Amino acid sequence: MTPQYQTHVDDITAEMLYGFFVGWPNPPAPDVHLQMLRQSAHVVIAREATQVIGFVNAISDGVLSAYIPLLEVLPSYQHQGIGSELMRRMLNQLRHLYAIDLMCDAELQKYYERFGMVAGQGMMFRNYDRQNGSPLVNEG
Numbered sequence: 001m002t003p004q005y006q007t008h009v010d011d012i013t014a015e016m017l018y019g020f021f022v023g024w025p026n027p028p029a030p031d032v033h034l035q036m037l038r039q040s041a042h043v044v045i046a047r048e049a050t051q052v053i054g055f056v057n058a059i060s061d062g063v064l065s066a067y068i069p070l071l072e073v074l075p076s077y078q079h080q081g082i083g084s085e086l087m088r089r090m091l092n093q094l095r096h097l098y099a100i101d102l103m104c105d106a107e108l109q110k111y112y113e114r115f116g117m118v119a120g121q122g123m124m125f126r127n128y129d130r131q132n133g134s135p136l137v138n139e140g
Contacts, residue, residue: 026131
């Protein structure tokens with residue numbers, strides 16, 4: 001079956017988002033994942049019937065720059081070109097911007113070079129205890 005691609009999350013529910021973030025020590029729950037997608041400036045969703053099988057999202061100022069934080073495809077659908085199609089569609093949505101950035105591990109740089117991206121240098125800070133996106137609890 002050929003995946004359907006869409007650029008909105010209007011008909012996506014948390015129940016359609018199970019199975020992502022494989023290997024993450026503290027992954028977001030499907031309801032948090034849905035909130036992330038809803039609050040993104042741009043999304044591209046790959047789905048088969050009532051299952052989301054892949055997604056990419058971007059946050060942006062809408063003027064000069066965007067950041068692509070996540071590209072994920074369910075493990076059983078990987079190596080079928082779905083991630084590449086998601087990236088092509090996202091980059092097409094963002095083509096009017098000056099800077100389109102993402103951070104990835106060194107072993108993934110070759111993958112993103114296929115889309116015309118170039119390796120750069122950057123800095124990052126990660127609160128891994130916040131990786132699941134749950135709200136902060138006031139510690140008083």
